[in-house]
Amino acid sequence: MAVELELYDVTIVGGGPAGLYAAFYSGMRDMKTKLIEAKDELGGRMLIYPEKMIWDVGGVTPIRCEKLIQQLIEQAQTFEPTIVLSQQVTGLKRLEDGTMIVTSNTGESHHTRTLILALGYGVMKHAKLELEGADRYEVTNLHYTVTELEGYRGKHVLLSGGGDTAVDWAMELESIAASVTVVHRRERFGGHEKNVKYMMESSMNIHTPYAIAQLHGSGNAIEAVTIARVDAEGRLTEETKRLEVDIVIINHGLLGDFGPIVDWGLEMGKWDIPVDERMATNIPGIFVAGDTANYSSKLHLIAGAFTDAALAVNGAKLYMDPAASKMAYVSSHNARFNEKNKALHITEEDA
Numbered sequence: 001m002a003v004e005l006e007l008y009d010v011t012i013v014g015g016g017p018a019g020l021y022a023a024f025y026s027g028m029r030d031m032k033t034k035l036i037e038a039k040d041e042l043g044g045r046m047l048i049y050p051e052k053m054i055w056d057v058g059g060v061t062p063i064r065c066e067k068l069i070q071q072l073i074e075q076a077q078t079f080e081p082t083i084v085l086s087q088q089v090t091g092l093k094r095l096e097d098g099t100m101i102v103t104s105n106t107g108e109s110h111h112t113r114t115l116i117l118a119l120g121y122g123v124m125k126h127a128k129l130e131l132e133g134a135d136r137y138e139v140t141n142l143h144y145t146v147t148e149l150e151g152y153r154g155k156h157v158l159l160s161g162g163g164d165t166a167v168d169w170a171m172e173l174e175s176i177a178a179s180v181t182v183v184h185r186r187e188r189f190g191g192h193e194k195n196v197k198y199m200m201e202s203s204m205n206i207h208t209p210y211a212i213a214q215l216h217g218s219g220n221a222i223e224a225v226t227i228a229r230v231d232a233e234g235r236l237t238e239e240t241k242r243l244e245v246d247i248v249i250i251n252h253g254l255l256g257d258f259g260p261i262v263d264w265g266l267e268m269g270k271w272d273i274p275v276d277e278r279m280a281t282n283i284p285g286i287f288v289a290g291d292t293a294n295y296s297s298k299l300h301l302i303a304g305a306f307t308d309a310a311l312a313v314n315g316a317k318l319y320m321d322p323a324a325s326k327m328a329y330v331s332s333h334n335a336r337f338n339e340k341n342k343a344l345h346i347t348e349e350d351a
């Protein structure tokens, strides 16, 4: 089976910022690269907040997240890696020659010398509203993420949730929606203090400790919501209110899932994989980058994902060829960019 498959130097699992930057950097190291992403689009968890402004990536002035994703994808494609979407990597088999076959949920196989797991916290799914029949409204006005703010203009929006993201969305929607109602099952919100204070003093309608008890709709659209007071034990009480709404947004968090990778024999924590200084795991040839990596000084930031990715690629390169340089030559003096620089028509002055 393996013989017919094309052999890659490195297969990167996960198309978030860590995986995307690894796909670029492995090109700098002249490695034949494949990237496999479970979702049908690249960007990882950045896809959760496409409209937010990102300020904390070095050298990048404030940028809308969706634009940064676009730039990361463009950069990842510099050395033309093979990119596979909509395949969740599930299985691993080591061949006698030390190379590996990874399989995916679609039944496809991939042959590789090394692996970089850039899984984030696994394949993420929104925690669903636990009400029978709620899913039928997902095609219309029951949303689990805010992707296009304009869609909320002039609408009466009810948002259920109390974490950072819920508070952020409520604040962003305030100036666009006709009204914003926030329902949270705890008395206190978990978001940044300053934002919570702003929200509490704003014109938003805040209901705590309340939770959605019932959705009222006709056809496939929600028209009103019954919320119920939550008691100290977390149970819904008989104290209810009925609210007319145009759109309901649920932000009850995300649930990650590493899937069958947990059975590969990797040393694993619940949400991460311990690594050494080269991002190597306990399984030879398997490296980790980004939020999946567990080491004492780990930065759970986009910027941290980039450093991890370069380290993991260098680790993979040295695993394949122990005589290789410990890191790539810097891009300003890397022959791989000579032709590309010419193509960019960089003038002497710019260069």
Ligand SMILES: Cc1cc2nc3c(=O)[nH]c(=O)nc-3n(C[C@H](O)[C@H](O)[C@H](O)COP(=O)(O)OP(=O)(O)OC[C@H]3O[C@@H](n4cnc5c(N)ncnc54)[C@H](O)[C@@H]3O)c2cc1C
Residues within 6 Å of the ligand: 013, 014, 015, 016, 017, 018, 019, 036, 037, 038, 039, 043, 044, 045, 046, 048, 049, 053, 054, 055, 056, 057, 087, 088, 089, 090, 118, 119, 120, 121, 122, 123, 124, 165, 257, 258, 259, 261, 289, 290, 291, 292, 300, 301, 302, 303, 305
């Ligand atoms: C709301 C929010 C706001 C944030 N704001 C900022 C910010 O302003 N600045 C900042 O620096 N950071 C921010 N972060 C954190 C940042 O998004 C993460 O640190 C970053 O996305 C981690 O990148 P990653 O590539 O390690 O993982 P992820 O972005 O989680 O990407 C992992 C990818 O791997 C895929 N995957 C998982 N398992 C498999 C599998 N078995 N097979 C195939 N594919 C798989 C997933 O589908 C996913 O696409 C924010 C995070 C959130 C949730």
